[in-house]
Amino acid sequence: MSRTRSDEAYNKKRLAISQTALQILLEEGAQKLSVNYLLRKMNMAKGVFFHYFKSKEELFNHVVHCAYSPILETMQSILQEKELGAVEKLVRLYQSVGYMKADYGKGLDDLLKIMYREDNKLFLTALMKQAFEVSLPIFEEIILEGVTAGDFYVDSHHAVAYHILTITMALNQEIGVYLLSDHKETNRKKLMDKIMLSEKIIGFILNCNVSGKLYQPATLKRLEIL
Known part of the structure; x- marks a missing residue:
C-alpha cells in the first residue's frame, strides 16, 4: 500500500x-x-x-507526451467501441478534431498561435512525431478490422495506415495554419479543395468511398471552415 x-x-x-x-x-x-x-x-x-x-531531454519527452495524451485517450476510446464498424471508427477519429475545436473555442486558437511560434518549432516537431508514433497503431488496428469485415480492400494494413496518417497529419497542419489566418475567406476554398482531395486519396487507398464522410459538414462547421 x-x-x-x-x-x-x-x-x-x-x-x-x-x-x-x-x-x-x-x-x-x-x-x-x-x-x-x-x-x-x-x-x-x-x-x-x-x-x-x-535529463532535460527526458523532461521534454514527458512534456510532449502529456500534451498529446488527451487526444490519444479520445482515439483509444473510439477504437474500443465494439459496436462501431471500421468505417464509423475512422469517421469518429476525424470528427474528434472538430469536437476539440468546439470544446476549446478561442483557447485552441491561442494554443495554436503559441505552438506555431517560430521559437517553438522544436516542440511542434516533437509533438507531431509523438502524434504520428502513437496514432499509427490505432489506424493500423482500425484498417485491419475493416479488411477483416470486408469494408476495406488493401494488401498491407501497416503501409496503408502509414500513408493515410501521413496525409491526415499534413492536412491537420494546414487546418491549424488556416485557423490562425487573418484571411479566412481567401483561404477557405483552397483548404476545402485540399480536404476533398485528401478524402478522395484516402478512399482510393482503402478501396472505399469516404468522400464527405471524414470531414463532414458538421465537423467543418465546428472547425469554422464552413
Missing part, C-alpha cells in the same frame, strides 16, 4: 514538473525552457529535479 502511495506521489510530482515546463514552453517559447529556469519557477533544488527526470 505504501509503495502504491509512493508511486502515486512520484507520478503526481513528475506531472506537476511537466505541466510547469509546458506552461513555460507555450507562454515564453522553447528557448526559455532550461532546467535552471524551471527550478527557479518551481523553487526547486536541482537534486530534487534529477530525482524525477534524468
